[in-house]
Amino acid sequence: MNNLLQLKGRFEQASSPNRPGSPNLPAGKSVEVSRLENLLTNLNELQRYWQNQNLLPGALITAHYNKIAAKSNRLQALLGNSSTSPNSSIVGAKFSSDASPKHIITHYVSHAIINESINRLRNCINILNSQFNGEIDHETIKQINNGEIPYSHSTIAKTNFLLVIIDAYFVDKFDLSYSIDDTVNDAIITIYKTNVRTIELLNSLGIDILSNRIMDETTILLQPDQLEILKTRAPFLISMAVSDLSEITKDDFEFFDDGILSIRSPENEPTIGVIDTLFDESVYFSEWVEYKNMLHPAIPITGRDFEHGTAVTSIIVDGPAFNPDLEDGCGNFKVKHFGVANSSSFSSFTILRNISEIVAQNRDIKVWNLSLGSKLSIHPNFISPEAAILDKIQYENDVIFVIAGTNLSPGEIETRPIGAPADSINSIVVNSVDSNKNYSTYSRKGPVLSFFIKPDISYYGGDSRNPMKVCTPNGEALVKGTSFAAPWISRKLAYLINVLGLNRNIAKALLINSATGWDIEQNNPELVGHGIVPKRIEDIVYCADDEIQFVIQGTSELYNTYNYNIPIPVANEKHPFIAKATLCYFPACSRNQGVDYTNTELDISFGRLNGRTIKTIDNNYQTHAYNHHTWEEDARKFFRKWDNVKHIREVLTGRNRDKKSYENALWGISLKTKERLEERFGEGLNFGIVIT
Secondary structure, eight states, X not given: XXXXXXXXXXXXXXXXXXXXXXXXXXXXXXXXXXXXXXXXXXXXXXXXXXXXXXXXXXXXXXXXXXXXXXXXXXXXXXXXXXXXXXXXXXXXXXXXXXXXXXXEEEEEEOHHHHHHHHHHHHHHHHHHHHHSTTEEEHHHHXXXXXXXXXXXXXXXXXHHHHHHHHXXXXXXXXXXXXXXXXXXXXXXXXXXXXXXXXXXXXXXXXXXXXXXXXXXXXXXEEOHHHHHHHXXXXXXXXXXXXESEEEBOOOOOEEXXXXXXXXXXXXXXXXXXXXXXXXOTTSTTGGGEEEEEOSOTTSOOOGGGGHHHHHXXXXXXXHHHHOGGGOOSOXXXXXXEEEOOOSSXXXXXXXXXXXXXHHHTOTTOOEEEEOOXXXXXXXXXXXOHHHHHHHHHHHHSSOEEEEEOOBOOTTOOSOOBOOTTTTOSSSEEEEEEOTTSOBOTTBOBOOBTTTBOOSOEEEEOOOSSSXXXXXXXXXXXXXXXXXXXXXXXXXXHHIIIIISOOXXXXXXXXXXXXXXXXXXXXXXXXXXXXXXXXXXXXXXXXBOTTOOOEEEEEEEOSSEEEEEEEXXXXXXXXXXXXXXXXXXXXXXXXXXXXXXXXXXXEXXXXXXXXXXEEEEOOOOOBOGGGOOOOSOHHHHHHHGGGOSEEEEEOOOOSOOXXXXXXXXXXXXXXXXXEESSSSOTXXXXXXXXXXX
């Protein structure tokens, strides 16, 4: 086996050389004046509506697009003015529920901007009717841009005229957004972000709320009667709503007596954080565990409340001792265990507060295991509050969470979406496979928000024929579940970070890269993710005799972060290799942006260098049999890029040909940084790349 190499060098930084071209419609397309007239009618009605309510000084207006819209296809003139871009006023985004999903984007704008948009539409309608006979197309706009057709109107500038036309092509209508699922318990509500504080809005509606029920500037915990008031008096304020009380996915324990286990005293082993149900301090390995019960004293406790948490921690501390077939070579780990839930259910709002406090007070712990999950399926149009707080914690802190992919309930046959918090984008989400490397019958599926690959990876979690052994307060037990696959990944991750000293970007990329192969992907990524992680840590850190594997780390500062000096061996003036690469980074995320959740995109190109052009490796490994992106090509084109894990690879076919070696025989890497919002969250964003 070959050692893992680390290439050291400096990434160069360059601003984007691209400048926006002249505005135009897609080739062959046209816009009739009736589209502008319909939008004008919509805005006039919305203006009257918002003038008759005094709750907000501005207006919430929702734009319905005719497609999944890339940033360049979104509003550029309507709902904006000379000093405010429409993109800066976005407060929510979701997909329509029809067979071919389309963007539905909500803006919060001033009355002055509504007036400006109405005037722009009126002026454009007049110009279309007077000069262009009520219709304009791509070729006509091209002639206007080239000066072949004169534009002499003073009521609206030429650029704004053309941008309004383009807006009218992509937007079908404007309206109010009303969307809330029925909830019967306390509900975690997210209000659209406006220029009025949430507590002031609630007070003006007659809803008094205590400060301990406010999560952040837009997320609150409401009782059923308070939610009913909000739904009746101001339903347009509600961006997202989920039930606060989550029922935990259940795990069956089959107890047996297999002798007494023992373990030496801990020394200087790394510590992994565990957030779970309670821990029983009478077990044989309790000396390795620092335990804190964070349940409210009023919550009754039974013996079952200690089973799950103790079992999970037993794998992290000493899992190979009672599962020798899963010996990973990582040794033992200490655990700091926080009991935040009983065995039946948990308050999402309480756990959100607990996790933030726990991580803030334990900054020395880099790897956290969270094997709790909701029985409910995730929402298709927004990230759960639990996942959002985990993503925020990981963006702001040098930590990483490993999360179980959640299980089907006993008796369930049909696979359904994973439960919170397994929709966390920055975390490593782990599903389970059986001993034959097939996805487990209890597995639930991704993707998240229609395009993020979740789970990230899979590991052995036990099955009916070969259950997992764990230690519980009642002795050894046989179990199965994603809850018991995740701790094995936490062990490997802690070894990479705490023992080998790798940063979390490289460690995460190594795990995911090790789960991938060289063939066309045969596993369903909705259930298995990128693949199954090897058992032994050596098979992650080292590579096969016929492979070269190296890691590169860097920081994105400008649009293009690049290195054109990667030396790849040459034989007979050719590169006799195929290659794969895995990129990982931890972006800032915005839950109030709905489906447009991650704020920053790093787009990777890797391959041979020809001059200053990278001939990037092919990326054709995914089989069409498991294509879960069921809509048009532009959805894949525009949204695959927003995933914070990128894996590209060439396929080993047996007919691969040596690659031509260009001048200097160098390969290059380029990362293009793109921002979703006006803020530059990508500046200073660290990343890690594993190349094989």
